[in-house]
Amino acid sequence: MTGLARVGLVASRELSAERRQPDGAVAAVTFVAVLVLLESLVVGPSRARDATVAAALFWIALAFAAIVVAMRSFDRELDDDALDALVVLPGGRDALFGGKVLALAATLGLVALVGGVLSLVLLDLPLALPVHVVLVVVLGVVALAPVVVVDVVLALRLRARAALVPILALPVLVPQLVSATQGAAAALTGDATAALAWSGILLAFALVYGVVGLTIVPAAIE
Amino acid sequence: MTGLARVGLVASRELSAERRQPDGAVAAVTFVAVLVLLESLVVGPSRARDATVAAALFWIALAFAAIVVAMRSFDRELDDDALDALVVLPGGRDALFGGKVLALAATLGLVALVGGVLSLVLLDLPLALPVHVVLVVVLGVVALAPVVVVDVVLALRLRARAALVPILALPVLVPQLVSATQGAAAALTGDATAALAWSGILLAFALVYGVVGLTIVPAAIE
């Protein structure tokens, strides 16, 4: 069995547990939805309708959703020491990291889809370059996933890990969030060049963190 | 041992576990802080500095923080079935509900203090009626706590509870959040009458949910 097949196996195990008990995903969708709703309700729809504000809110919500989903997925593994059973498998650590990143990206993709459609419809946003919007969202999700998984792994089994993960992850995510917000706003308002430039930056982030994660992180999974 | 003393005992057990592993509180503080920071970063300081926007953000963050802290506190109890040990004690269910509400309100008070000071300083907000601001924040916290605990209890041990709690809690909280936002904004900008009126509404919410919670919820704890 190749490394890639194992990653796929872990990701599919992850996703089917998530489907059975959709804690993470549903929580994240609610989270995004409610944030969008409440925001437009209390802040007033005209302000929230601004492309940059809406994009910023969307990505902040998505970052928190990522943290929630990833922590929940590792918590589920810790429940009956199931994580240990995975880690002692040959190639288990690498597959675990890869599988978690893949599953997180897939779940976030779903959350982003729901949250994005909700934002577009409820806030009545412009949608000048739909393909570019999709591109930015996909790359943003791919750029978020590895960082969040890395931070959850680093805080694994520590006291106060629920506190540590946001503290560690959010500062590291700031550049990605800013890029994703700018990129999404550009795509919404029709600035193709800017949208592509920000997409490139997101891609670079995704690659750097993905590679760094895959090479050094599995050793820390215990 | 009276019922009140038991409530105090449960709350102090709760708070000392929280102090030892400050998952909930620190996560909530980070959450509020990061939301304020990121928001002002991506939305731009001038917009975030608006009293209503700032207050809305603050209360949304606090509502999520309340959910996180409450779920974390029950999760900790479920870890080794510690909840069952509490529930079989004489008067255990009532003390559990009261203690959790008390501990949650105390923790949220701390979170609100830190988050409030951060918002005031970082966003350079006006502060026309400090006493009224404190009043609104205290009553808002007291109005949030019982609702959130009730929802966590209702979702206890259910599959997908992490998803269920926000779905259940947030819609119920919308009136409180709107009142708290309006009250805080009024107090910040110097409208004493409005601040007091909204405080009254918050007090009413706190009383209603507190009494309803104490009378019917403990039976649902299993």
Place this chain on the structure above:
Amino acid sequence: MRTVEACASLHDATVVIDDRVILRDVSLEIGPGLTVLRGPNGAGKTTLLRALAGLVPLARGRRQATGELLYIGHRPMLLHGLTARENLTFFARFRGTPADGVAGALAAWGLADRADRSVETLSAGERRRASLARLDAEATGLVLLDEPFADLDDAAVSRLGEAIARARGDGRAVIVATHARHELDQDGARRVGIAAGALTTP
């Protein structure tokens, strides 16, 4: 330590979880002395103890209980993040018992030097010892123990045997569900069998 008389009983109790009948028309009365509950895996022992403790709602039938009870399940039921001493002190104080018995109880179970470490850093056996020390620290009339011998070494097993014997002597009602220690059934203990959710020895 003064113990209050207590007893619990189920009358025609039926428990349904997830649309499956787990206990079917169980009637059982627990009085002072030792009751040993025996039955294969999945027979419903845990569910029966939890029904007696009032932890599962009955779909049909009635539960009656007087006095305070102590229930220790498959898991040690201690709050993570607190030390063994803090956990036991909490329970004792909640019951209004003075908490001075706690240190002695922990020492008797060989945990004097581990009483001030967070319970999640204890070994499996140490954690179970800490939870069983509640038997000595809380003088409840009714004691429900689910598989209490698991993870214990020989010294702790005989310590538990003594604790159960002493509890019987004090007139407490003790019910133990276990697969181990068949010698418990001797000495005038009552033996209750269960299989597939129904009592086999009425």
Place this chain on the structure above:
Amino acid sequence: MRTVEACASLHDATVVIDDRVILRDVSLEIGPGLTVLRGPNGAGKTTLLRALAGLVPLARGRRQATGELLYIGHRPMLLHGLTARENLTFFARFRGTPADGVAGALAAWGLADRADRSVETLSAGERRRASLARLDAEATGLVLLDEPFADLDDAAVSRLGEAIARARGDGRAVIVATHARHELDQDGARRVGIAAGALTTP
């Protein structure tokens, strides 16, 4: 089922957790056949097994291991939310073993009719049976079992005895840490003692 030869060893292994020395200069070589690990609560049995499995880093010393290993700890280590069948299938497929052995293994452990329920709805003994069924479904050369007899009824205990005997016969290396079943030590099993973090039988 084809089994790969495997063995594991520790050389002067020291484990430090929270600045406390849990294992001190332990040297141990595990070869084919049964090794029984005995020692009081808190002696370091679990830590030793985890060190052999590579789950705790050694502060000093070396671990060597060849071949695949199966480790089942105090907890059953199955993923909540998935069924017993899904859990076992996952492990088998991860190892590249065909997953057709899973149904048979679950049936042999008496779980045929419970194989498709989420593992967290199983009783304690049923859950342990499900995790022990991995012994049959995964043909690893090295098997590490921590207190595997806990929660099992008599039928399952003898089933486990047979499974261990068969694993020995297949030339697998099996190491069992347990307080129960003193009869395991007979029949040419190797007996390793541990106390306060150091081996007592070298």
Place this chain on the structure above:
Amino acid sequence: MIETTFPRGFALRIRPWLGIAAAASFAVASVMALAWAPTDAVQGDVYRIMYVHVPAAWLAYLAFVVVFLASVGWLWSKRPWFDAAAVASAEIGVLFTGLALVAGSIWAKPTWGVWWTWEPRLVTTAVMFVMYVGYLLLRSLSTDFDRRATRAAILGVILVLDVPIVHLSVLWANSLHQLPTVLRAGGSPALDSAMLLTLMVSVAAFTLVYLYFMSARVAIELSRRMTIWGAAGAQPPRLP
């Protein structure tokens, strides 16, 4: 044994000299910064804060790059020395970042009229500060030597990406902060030569202070390890 004693002996011998050199260069730099360097035509004397602000910021960069290198070293070789170097450098880096932030704020008040403003360089610097505070928090929360070292090392590798971001942040739109004046791509520093010399002497002094702190802190960290191991009654681990 020789392996163990050589670097420690060397460090012990060189540390007093490092201390003296740091103190001396600091004195020289102070005199130059406060008295010798000319007053700025636009800002007056406030600009002298630069001689603290800029070296502190640059040494923070250096410290975090050293954290990165030491982290790679630990992941590569698992030698305790690398972990000690990483934690020492991270603590000093946080200290210097804090100093740059405080000095920058003090400088901002008279020049920009506010203590703090939302501006890329300032925000990214604050974010860098928070990141490494998080790094130290992670270390303080895990107690187990090896695991802590590995976890921290991974974070040390990841966080270094922020250093170039802070450096380049001024190039983003609507920056209020000084654009690169000294470290400019192509072209010589746009600064009066006396000021430049003073700045360079300050940077040298800060570097010596950094090195002195490092040697002291690494020694403390290593001896703490040895004490814990000794108290636990175990043989200490191999040192480089």
